[in-house]
Amino acid sequence: MNSFEAAKIRNIVFVGHGGSGKSTIAEAFLFQSGLIGRLGRTDAGTLMSDSDPDEIARKISIGTSFLPVVQNDVKLNILDAPGFADFVGEVTGALKAAETAVIVVDAVSGVQVDTQRYWRMADAADVSKVIVISKMDKETAKFDDAFNSVRKRFGNNVAVVYLPIGEGNDFKGVVDIVKMKAYLDSEGIDKPKEADIPQDMADTVEEHRMFLMEAVAGVNDNLMEKYLENGELTSEEMESGLAEAIKQKALYPVIATAAHKNIGIYPLMDFLAKYCPSPLDAPAVDAKKGSEEIELSCDANGPTVAYVFRTTADQFAGRINYLRVYSGSVKSASDLINVSRSTKEHLGNLFVMYGKQQDPQQSAVAGDIVLIAKLHDTKTGETLAQANSDIEVVPSSYPEPMLNFSITTVAKGEEDKLAQGMHRFTDEDQTLRFEQDPETHEAIIAGMGELHLEVTRDRLKRKFNVDTVLGNPTVAYRETIKMTAEGHGRHKKQSGGAGQFGDAKIRLKPAERGEGFEFIDEVVGGSVPRQFIPSVEKGVREALKHGVLAGYPVIDVKVALFDGSYHPVDSKDIAFQMAGRMAFQDAMQNANPIILEPFMDVEVIINDDQIGDVIASISGKRGRVQGSDSVGGGNSVVRAQVPQAEMFQYSNELRALSQGRGSFTMHISHYEEVPHSEAEKIIASSTKKRITE
Numbered sequence: 001m002n003s004f005e006a007a008k009i010r011n012i013v014f015v016g017h018g019g020s021g022k023s024t025i026a027e028a029f030l031f032q033s034g035l036i037g038r039l040g041r042t043d044a045g046t047l048m049s050d051s052d053p054d055e056i057a058r059k060i061s062i063g064t065s066f067l068p069v070v071q072n073d074v075k076l077n078i079l080d081a082p083g084f085a086d087f088v089g090e091v092t093g094a095l096k097a098a099e100t101a102v103i104v105v106d107a108v109s110g111v112q113v114d115t116q117r118y119w120r121m122a123d124a125a126d127v128s129k130v131i132v133i134s135k136m137d138k139e140t141a142k143f144d145d146a147f148n149s150v151r152k153r154f155g156n157n158v159a160v161v162y163l164p165i166g167e168g169n170d171f172k173g174v175v176d177i178v179k180m181k182a183y184l185d186s187e188g189i190d191k192p193k194e195a196d197i198p199q200d201m202a203d204t205v206e207e208h209r210m211f212l213m214e215a216v217a218g219v220n221d222n223l224m225e226k227y228l229e230n231g232e233l234t235s236e237e238m239e240s241g242l243a244e245a246i247k248q249k250a251l252y253p254v255i256a257t258a259a260h261k262n263i264g265i266y267p268l269m270d271f272l273a274k275y276c277p278s279p280l281d282a283p284a285v286d287a288k289k290g291s292e293e294i295e296l297s298c299d300a301n302g303p304t305v306a307y308v309f310r311t312t313a314d315q316f317a318g319r320i321n322y323l324r325v326y327s328g329s330v331k332s333a334s335d336l337i338n339v340s341r342s343t344k345e346h347l348g349n350l351f352v353m354y355g356k357q358q359d360p361q362q363s364a365v366a367g368d369i370v371l372i373a374k375l376h377d378t379k380t381g382e383t384l385a386q387a388n389s390d391i392e393v394v395p396s397s398y399p400e401p402m403l404n405f406s407i408t409t410v411a412k413g414e415e416d417k418l419a420q421g422m423h424r425f426t427d428e429d430q431t432l433r434f435e436q437d438p439e440t441h442e443a444i445i446a447g448m449g450e451l452h453l454e455v456t457r458d459r460l461k462r463k464f465n466v467d468t469v470l471g472n473p474t475v476a477y478r479e480t481i482k483m484t485a486e487g488h489g490r491h492k493k494q495s496g497g498a499g500q501f502g503d504a505k506i507r508l509k510p511a512e513r514g515e516g517f518e519f520i521d522e523v524v525g526g527s528v529p530r531q532f533i534p535s536v537e538k539g540v541r542e543a544l545k546h547g548v549l550a551g552y553p554v555i556d557v558k559v560a561l562f563d564g565s566y567h568p569v570d571s572k573d574i575a576f577q578m579a580g581r582m583a584f585q586d587a588m589q590n591a592n593p594i595i596l597e598p599f600m601d602v603e604v605i606i607n608d609d610q611i612g613d614v615i616a617s618i619s620g621k622r623g624r625v626q627g628s629d630s631v632g633g634g635n636s637v638v639r640a641q642v643p644q645a646e647m648f649q650y651s652n653e654l655r656a657l658s659q660g661r662g663s664f665t666m667h668i669s670h671y672e673e674v675p676h677s678e679a680e681k682i683i684a685s686s687t688k689k690r691i692t693e
Helices: 022-032 053-058 085-097 113-125 143-154 199-217 221-230 235-247 265-275 415-428 450-464 530-543 573-589 608-619 650-657 676-692
Strands: 009-016 065-071 074-080 100-106 128-134 158-165 173-176 181-184 193-195 252-256 285-289 292-296 305-314 318-327 329-331 335-338 343-346 350-354 357-361 363-365 369-373 383-385 391-393 403-409 433-436 443-447 468-471 478-481 485-493 500-510 517-521 557-565 593-607 624-632 635-643 663-673
Touching: 009 022, 009 085, 009 113, 009 265, 022 065, 022 074, 022 100, 022 128, 022 265, 053 450, 065 265, 065 350, 065 369, 074 265, 085 113, 085 305, 085 318, 085 450, 100 113, 100 143, 113 143, 128 143, 128 235, 128 265, 143 158, 143 252, 158 199, 158 265, 199 221, 199 235, 221 235, 235 265, 252 265, 292 391, 305 391, 305 415, 318 329, 318 363, 383 391, 403 415, 403 450, 415 433, 415 443, 415 450, 443 450, 450 468, 478 500, 485 573, 500 530, 500 573, 517 530, 530 557, 530 573, 557 573, 593 608, 593 676, 608 624, 608 635, 608 650, 635 663, 650 663
Parallel strands: 009 074, 009 100, 100 128, 128 252, 158 252, 517 557
Antiparallel strands: 065 074, 158 173, 173 181, 181 193, 285 292, 285 391, 305 318, 305 383, 318 369, 329 363, 335 343, 335 383, 350 357, 350 369, 403 443, 403 468, 433 443, 478 593, 485 500, 500 557, 593 635, 593 663, 624 635
């Protein structure tokens, strides 16, 4: 594919609820452009955009596919993003690279849960929006019902541009409301046949045309003046006004299609090429030049700046980076600087991909998208720029993972392979986390949902030959005391040769929650020599690592060393360490020890009408609701504090409770005493674990 200038480029991301037909429309674009000889199908696993083994097996999109096509000398850079919420990070990255989001709505189901989610994301990304009502050939397809659901959810700025002729098995073409022409399916890749508007549709067409005309006139004073004077606009005036309205994000055009039958696909491609904004029309992107915040506009003559919005691993090409060029141009076999890491990268061959087939590119100018393989260090969210430019694009903000599990290998000795694979995957996926818990020493994996983590496990098996098992992470419990007690520890060892002797008496007192540990020297009269007092403290600190109830670390205590004894020959550092440890354990047994659990600060974003359900759910988890506030758009945030032990499966519970609309974040807040009944379970579990080990 030849290089295109920015004015002839349209960067478009397809988003919508899972199963709404995005990938099938992308496939139809390839077919209509002559890049493939026949239309693939999701159920057959033959779509070009869903060529990954996991996508074929599950019959869903998991990663974003990049499918450039040419329509009327305009390059349409199509980014086909996944619809399932578990892969929302892919949508976040794709929106960063686009100027227009095509929101795909199923003609049978209408607006669904994730349709609304991606609409909000498109708003946040400040991109123009086009609505495609898909699957008009389905037996129960109802355009009016789907259109009304769109208008109900997204407001009166929604207007039909291509109205369907017929529905279900009778769907055979579309009416162009602007040009007042009908276009009938011609089968194959020929242009649809132009025809007169069916007589029985005249009133409906006129109604939609008047609404569209009024909406278009409202974006331009000159058009409004002509509309008020003449009562209508010419087709040419409507065309110019429509492009301006989409660019201003003041109007959301609606187009009917049936991708499996290739109906409405050519008009849709034509529409995107003609009316959607080019990179030159887009707002400047936020960037930094050193410590200075700047705005970076699309400029082919400016310094080279390219942003990596996606990273993936290919079986044959290795790591592949998806670049959106914001300024200057990127060329094959050139050198750039990774500004995010201050490292040098040598670029090999640029290319685009159709399934597994690569199409080499010599260069890509500002506004374009291109792929590059085998960069040494670069990953998603990082910027490549020419030497000395020091310009870095501000990276996308990705949602935090909501579901945590421990992950272990089935076979012993494969922990390094697990870590290698997970570090590769976390480079690719900004919503995936992998870390080693410093206290429990468990490997923890976190993602957006169960499907997200299941796919990760399958990829570990396929790409790194590592079988893994997921389980709930160990809660980081703590132990402390509720009263003051004294303890005595004496370590005496005599078995021939030099002996060991250390003797320490301590007073153990509760400290304020969050205060930590304090060691106090109250020795008088030299009962414990000065050089051995640090040894006692060292022994006590060692004992803090394992409490007497369930073996969890001890926090928020004060220890005062007030007496002891020594032997002039046998007393040694190690002996007083042992004495300190024994004295602490003795005192803790008598100081009313308790178990503490971590509480999390939780914020749940939910529809206004589901607040009651969320509050009831939190209360059932021993949580305390702190309050709630409206955040606009029919949504509210509920703030609460909930025990961590109750939150491991909350993402699945919230998804079911809210029909997939809810989301949440959480961070550790503080520790509180575990209820007696829960403490008994924790102690029993810990005892059983120590016995089996």
